[in-house]
Amino acid sequence: MEASGYKFYSDNGKEEDCFQILKDHGINSIRLRTFVNPSDDPASGHCSKEETVAMAVRAQKFGMKVMIDFHYSDTWADPSKQVKPKAWEGHDFPTLLNDLYTYTFDVMSALKAAGVSPEWVQVGNEIPGGMVYPEGSSTNWPQLAQLINKGYEAIKTVSPQSKVILHVDQGNNNDRFRWWFDAAKANGAKYDIIGLSYYPYWLEGKPDYSLSIVDLAKNMNDMVSRYGKEVMVVEVGGEDTKVQNTYDMLIAVQKKVLEVPNNKGLGVFYWEPEGARSWSHYALSAWGDDGKPTKALDAFLWKDN
Template identity: 80%
Template sequence: MKQKAKLWLLVAGLISLMSCNKVEGKTDSDSSAFAKGADISWLPQMEKSGYIFYNDNGVKEDCIQILKDHGINSVRLRTWVDPSDNPHSGHCSKEETVAMAVRAQKAGMRIMINFHYSDTWADPAHQTKPKAWEGLNFEQLKEALYTYTADVMTALKDAGVTPEWVQVGNEIPSGMVYPEGSTDNWPQLVELLNKGYYAVKEVSPSSQVILHVDQGNNNERFRWWFDNATKYGAKYDIIGMSYYPYWLEGKPDYTLSIDDLGNNMNDMVSRYHKDVMVVEVGGEDTKVQNTYDMLKAVISKVTEVPSNKGKGVFYWEPQGARSWSKYALSCWGDNGRPTQALDAFK
């Protein structure tokens, strides 16, 4: 009996140890799990303005918890160099981004950080150099970008946050940090991109670096961009895509372009041997069923990418209700509750 008791105690101890490791350590399945994400960078100013979030039952609740209850497991946060306090085109400072990352991580979310390298919106139409970087020569500009990137990453690390993914630039089909980082000068653009990459990896070696181009259904655009990125030696881990059927000329409904999205992702994986993610997606808030169907289709296309190379889908500002933001592509209704479209992530 004594031997049996000892054996039982040994087994029980091993089970207990395994359980503790499971809770306290990040498992392989955690890091390889499909990311169902949301960019919620507007959230701090929405809350500061007094906007109240309600769950499906009409009960006031923390927005991150509502998103989590709808299947969201990851959060994307943008950071601007020296932003204003404008409620729609400001905020997103280093300090605010770090605070949001800590809050999201405490809620069990995985974290993506999105460097715009601007004081405000950076996108295909705008890549305005931060005011503090104006007048710098190219060598100084590279160092400023490196130092800023490392500074934000260090602040995150000091706060106990290790971002799983980091975007170096936001929607950069024509480059970033104009005019030096324009695609009119690919060697210079790649030097800037690589400065961001090295700064990320120095502080957080496990973070995966994403390069992000819009129009994820446009294979010609992606081949041209990533062929040049490859030719000039750009460093990165993941190809990030935006997919907004609403903005596609002549193809406003997703059914006209969803197969192109899937085919482009498969081609990117085959051609460049990288993982792919849809880091921005959105649909019309007034066409809830269509947006729901579109999201289900996008998630399906990403999960179908061979060899588990499709890593996730992020909705851009699903909580950014039109009543507050004037933005037409959220997943939030006038009643302060998420629409059925968000259920696509469940």
């Protein structure tokens, strides 16, 4: 957005660094994706190792913790697409394992050299169907687990204190999570935290969050008791045109995370609050056409009393 000339404005209309605006609204951690060999397309490019490291350094300068989200692709990866990096095409499975380890190790080492120790690192982005297709599809869990574990090992070798997240969408869908994490356990996949996406907007019929928030809470609690792991909502978002509803939803999600037993609910990340629709054409930001955050972002100033 900055490279295209987009300007960010504070609540009072003053042009300001986006990180400062986020911080002033209670944001204390930044989640950064990284692509293997991204294009220079203004919307779907960027996020190279060098850019991700620079952003991580910048976040840290604002006193924020950092999460790194490895997409293991040259572009966006999510449940509908997990496209293998072009440089890895044609490689046999042992070589792919080495590709994934080497790339992960390289990015983590670059972060370390820049003075950044990520608090959390995702191995894959929204991977209910797996990643690095077709070899890492969830139709072949033994191979998917090996890929996950190569990522885990590379992360821990460079940064032993970083917590590794495995991330599945539809955080209110307990059947989906039990199916996936049962398979992860059966195949020896290594991780520390269960990451959930929660988007009422993307559920069938776009129902109000009030109809699925209890299911989100039940699923998080079940994940903790079933697998003994911590949980985190690593993506959440609401409609930019329904500001009050999105504000209410964000507070409700924070409350449910805080209510997870034994302090195993770690936090909530909004994806992506600053991605204003006027620039991104994405309907779920917390930014207005005037370049300023909407009231929805104030939800992160909420404190549990």
